[in-house]
Amino acid sequence: MDTQGTTFAPATQVITTPQTGNIYINAQPWSLTLSDNLRATFVFDREGRPVSCFLNGCNYRFGLSGLVLMKVSRPGVLKLRRLLADDESAHLRASVREHVTRIADGIAEAVPQEVRAWLEQILAWDEARARADRERFLRIYRPISIVPPDQYRALVLQVTEGCSWNRCSFCSFYRDRRFRIKTAAALREHIHQVKEFLGRGISMRRTIFLGDANALIVPQPRLRELFAVIREEFPGGEEGPSPDLYAFLDIFGAVQKSCQQYAELRDQGLRRVYIGLESGDEAVFRLLNKPGTPQQGVETVAQLKAVGLQVGIILLAGAGGADLSRRHVARSLAALSAMELDGGDLVYISPLITPDDSDYTRRARTLGLAPLSTDELAAQLEELKTGARAATGGRPRVALYHIEEWLY
Ligand SMILES: C[S@@+](CC[C@H](N)C(=O)[O-])C[C@H]1O[C@@H](n2cnc3c(N)ncnc32)[C@H](O)[C@@H]1O
Ligand code: SF4
Structure with missing residues (x-):
C-alpha cells in the first residue's frame, strides 16, 4: 500500500484540553481512530465514513450498506x-457527529493539517x-448476505449473484x-462502480471476496x-486490497472442477475456498438438503489441497437436533480428520439459526x-470446537462463525 505523503505518526497521540479532556488519536493510512477520554471510541475510513464505534457501553459496526449492527456483551x-x-x-450517527x-472544535489547533482535514x-x-450513500450502495450491490469471518474486511465483488x-x-x-x-463487461462495470463508491475508503479492504454463494x-x-x-483492475501494490481471491463453493459445485482447473485458478490469484460441509453425517446432510455428500466434501478438499489452495470448512452446530446429535458430532469430526487440514486452513462452527x-x-x-x-447447543458448540482441534492436530484455526455478526 502506498503510504507516501502521509505524515501521521503511527502511534497514538493524546491531546488534552480543558474543553475536551483527553482525546486519543490514532491516524493510520487507512483509518482514523478517536477516543473520547477512553469512554467512547470512533473509527472512520479515509472517506470519513464511520466504520465502528463504542458508545454508552455498546459496540456498533457501520456497514457500507448503511445498516448498523449493535453488539453488547457484558x-x-x-x-x-x-x-x-x-x-x-440515524440517532446513532447524529450522536457520533456530536x-x-x-472533539474537532477542541483539538483542531493541536493536530496536524492532515488530521484536521480528515475531521472535516x-x-x-x-x-x-448517509441516506444518499445507502441508495447508491443498493444500486451497485445485491445484499451481501454473508462472507466467512476472516473476510469481514474484504472487498466483495459480486461476480455472481x-x-x-x-x-x-x-x-x-x-x-x-x-x-x-x-459477463466480463458487467463485472468491469461493477468494479468501476464499487471503486468510485468506496473512494479512498477502499484502503481498509484487505482482500477480495467473490460473491455470492458459490462463485467458483x-x-x-x-x-x-x-x-x-x-x-x-486490482494489480496490487496500490492503495486497496491485495489481489488475493477468496470464495465460497458448495460441495456439488466443487466436484465439477478438476485439479488442473483449480491449479489454473490458483495461478490466477485464488487463495482459499470456503465449503459448507455442515455435517459429516449423511442423515443430517440429507435433512439439510445440501447438494453433494460429506464424502465428496472430503474428496474435494483433498483435490484443493493437492494444488496448494487453502480451505475453510464450516460445520453447523445443532444440525439434526438432539436425536442425531451423537452421530452429527462424531461423523463431522471424522470428516475433518480425513481432510488432513493444516496451518493455512480454517474450521468454522456456525450455530444453526432457523x-x-x-x-x-x-x-x-x-x-x-x-x-x-x-444449553445443549452451547455444549455441542464446545464439543465441536474442542473435537475439531483434536481431529486436526491443532493445525488449522478453529473459530465460531456467527451469521448474525455479519454486516457489509
Ligand atoms: C453461503 S453459505 C455456504 C457456502 C456454500 N454455498 C456451501 O453451501 O457450501 C455460508 C455458511 O453459512 C452458514 N449458514 C447458512 N444458513 C445458516 C443458518 N440458518 N444458521 C446457521 N448458519 C447458517 C452455513 O454454515 C453455510 O455453510
Ligand atoms: S448453504 Fe445451500 S442454499 Fe445456502 S448458499 Fe450454500 S448451497 Fe446455497
Missing part, C-alpha cells in the same frame, strides 16, 4: 446482537449524505434472487475471463426430531 449479560432500525441508526464536532471530511457526512442451488433447507441467504453470472461454480472459460478482469417457518424446521418436525436446547 459479564453476566447475555450477548446481544441486532441490526438497528432506521431511526436508531462527539466528533466537540468526517463531519461532512450528515444524515442526508445468488446461489445456483438455493434449496438447502436451513439457508435463506439468497432466496430473494435468481442465480446470475456476470462458474464454468471455467467464463471464470478465466472474470479473473482476468479482476487482475487487471426460524419456525423454515424448510429445515418443518422437515425436522415431520421426522419428530427435537431441536437442541440453548
Whole structure:
C-alpha cells in the first residue's frame, strides 16, 4: 500500500484540553481512530465514513450498506446482537457527529493539517449524505448476505449473484434472487462502480471476496475471463486490497472442477475456498438438503489441497437436533480428520439459526426430531470446537462463525 505523503505518526497521540479532556488519536493510512477520554471510541475510513464505534457501553459496526449492527456483551449479560432500525441508526450517527464536532472544535489547533482535514471530511457526512450513500450502495450491490469471518474486511465483488442451488433447507441467504453470472463487461462495470463508491475508503479492504454463494461454480472459460478482469483492475501494490481471491463453493459445485482447473485458478490469484460441509453425517446432510455428500466434501478438499489452495470448512452446530446429535458430532469430526487440514486452513462452527417457518424446521418436525436446547447447543458448540482441534492436530484455526455478526 502506498503510504507516501502521509505524515501521521503511527502511534497514538493524546491531546488534552480543558474543553475536551483527553482525546486519543490514532491516524493510520487507512483509518482514523478517536477516543473520547477512553469512554467512547470512533473509527472512520479515509472517506470519513464511520466504520465502528463504542458508545454508552455498546459496540456498533457501520456497514457500507448503511445498516448498523449493535453488539453488547457484558459479564453476566447475555450477548446481544441486532441490526438497528432506521431511526436508531440515524440517532446513532447524529450522536457520533456530536462527539466528533466537540472533539474537532477542541483539538483542531493541536493536530496536524492532515488530521484536521480528515475531521472535516468526517463531519461532512450528515444524515442526508448517509441516506444518499445507502441508495447508491443498493444500486451497485445485491445484499451481501454473508462472507466467512476472516473476510469481514474484504472487498466483495459480486461476480455472481445468488446461489445456483438455493434449496438447502436451513439457508435463506439468497432466496430473494435468481442465480446470475456476470459477463466480463458487467463485472468491469461493477468494479468501476464499487471503486468510485468506496473512494479512498477502499484502503481498509484487505482482500477480495467473490460473491455470492458459490462463485467458483462458474464454468471455467467464463471464470478465466472474470479473473482476468479482476487482475487487471486490482494489480496490487496500490492503495486497496491485495489481489488475493477468496470464495465460497458448495460441495456439488466443487466436484465439477478438476485439479488442473483449480491449479489454473490458483495461478490466477485464488487463495482459499470456503465449503459448507455442515455435517459429516449423511442423515443430517440429507435433512439439510445440501447438494453433494460429506464424502465428496472430503474428496474435494483433498483435490484443493493437492494444488496448494487453502480451505475453510464450516460445520453447523445443532444440525439434526438432539436425536442425531451423537452421530452429527462424531461423523463431522471424522470428516475433518480425513481432510488432513493444516496451518493455512480454517474450521468454522456456525450455530444453526432457523426460524419456525423454515424448510429445515418443518422437515425436522415431520421426522419428530427435537431441536437442541440453548444449553445443549452451547455444549455441542464446545464439543465441536474442542473435537475439531483434536481431529486436526491443532493445525488449522478453529473459530465460531456467527451469521448474525455479519454486516457489509
Ligand atoms: C453461503 S453459505 C455456504 C457456502 C456454500 N454455498 C456451501 O453451501 O457450501 C455460508 C455458511 O453459512 C452458514 N449458514 C447458512 N444458513 C445458516 C443458518 N440458518 N444458521 C446457521 N448458519 C447458517 C452455513 O454454515 C453455510 O455453510
Ligand atoms: S448453504 Fe450454500 S448451497 Fe445451500 S442454499 Fe445456502 S448458499 Fe446455497
